[in-house]
Amino acid sequence: MDTNKNIDDNLKDNINDDENSKVLYSDNRVEGRNAVLEVLKSDRDVNKILIASGNREGSLSKIVTLAKEKGIVIQYVEKSVIDKLSTTNSAQGIIADVSVKNYIDLDDIVDGIYGKNEIPFLLILDGITDPQNLGAILRTAEAVGVHGVIIPKRRAIGLNSIVSKVSAGAVEYVPVSKVVNISSTIDYLKEKNIWIIGTDMDGKDKFYETDLKCPIALVIGSEGKGISRLVKDKCDFIVNIPMIGKISSLNASVAGALVMYEVLKQRGINK
Numbered sequence: 114m115d116t117n118k119n120i121d122d123n124l125k126d127n128i129n130d131d132e133n134s135k136v137l138y139s140d141n142r143v144e145g146r147n148a149v150l151e152v153l154k155s156d157r158d159v160n161k162i163l164i165a166s167g168n169r170e171g172s173l174s175k176i177v178t179l180a181k182e183k184g185i186v187i188q189y190v191e192k193s194v195i196d197k198l199s200t201t202n203s204a205q206g207i208i209a210d211v212s213v214k215n216y217i218d219l220d221d222i223v224d225g226i227y228g229k230n231e232i233p234f235l236l237i238l239d240g241i242t243d244p245q246n247l248g249a250i251l252r253t254a255e256a257v258g259v260h261g262v263i264i265p266k267r268r269a270i271g272l273n274s275i276v277s278k279v280s281a282g283a284v285e286y287v288p289v290s291k292v293v294n295i296s297s298t299i300d301y302l303k304e305k306n307i308w309i310i311g312t313d314m315d316g317k318d319k320f321y322e323t324d325l326k327c328p329i330a331l332v333i334g335s336e337g338k339g340i341s342r343l344v345k346d347k348c349d350f351i352v353n354i355p356m357i358g359k360i361s362s363l364n365a366s367v368a369g370a371l372v373m374y375e376v377l378k379q380r381g382i383n384k
């Protein structure tokens with residue numbers, strides 16, 4: 114794949130990493146070695162760090178060490194990639210994509226739900242890479258009272274300025290947790306007596322005929338591939354959204370909105 118062409122075609126918004134995932138870089142980037150190092154020392158969450166291949170000496174070595182300690186994804190790219198993404202022309206071979214809002218520990222989200230004696234309603238986003246979709250999902254999630262959204266560290270978009278804009282401010286109100294492994298996270302949620310409900314066209318039950326009043330974590334798959342096989346196998350139930358047209362699937366944010374509002378309907382929450 115021609116990485117430079119990919120950047121030009123996507124207006125410098127997306128690049129492919131070693132796992133073929135797209136991560137958006139927009140105006141919430143930090144450039145330069147000292148600036149990135151200070152961000153890492155602070156409490157700001159970083160989605161990803163790009164480093165020009167071959168640059169590993171001096172302060173970069175310290176940055177890499179600290180980033181690995183914090184579990185931040187590091188991607189080595191050609192220097193030309195850094196140059197194209199840079200807006201300061203002094204990136205010094207490094208750019209960090211900084212989250213517009215800090216992520217919340219999943220334990221804190223779950224404990225907070227049970228602490229308020231509420232019925233858990235969580236979302237698990239299995240590989241959403243489009244910032245428009247994530248922003249739209251967060252906007253609906255806030256509207257229906259979702260307690261928290263779970264996203265993976267890799268192969269997924271993080272909280273950036275475009276996501277924030279599309280969410281119409283919802284990113285400020287919906288707790289988002291970034292986890293290393295979705296599969297192990299599902300095991301953790303099951304231990305907390307939360308049922309895992311996947312949405313997939315191959316599901317046996319229609320979403321509106323399924324009991325969604327119990328503590329649930331709703332799984333929404335990626336735009337192209339849907340829910341991964343491993344995650345699907347861990348779901349307690351798989352529900353489908355009936356379709357009678359010629360198109361075989363819905364946009365991830367639209368599909369998620371339909372099921373989220375069904376949860377709200379079944380739980381009879383009125384304001």
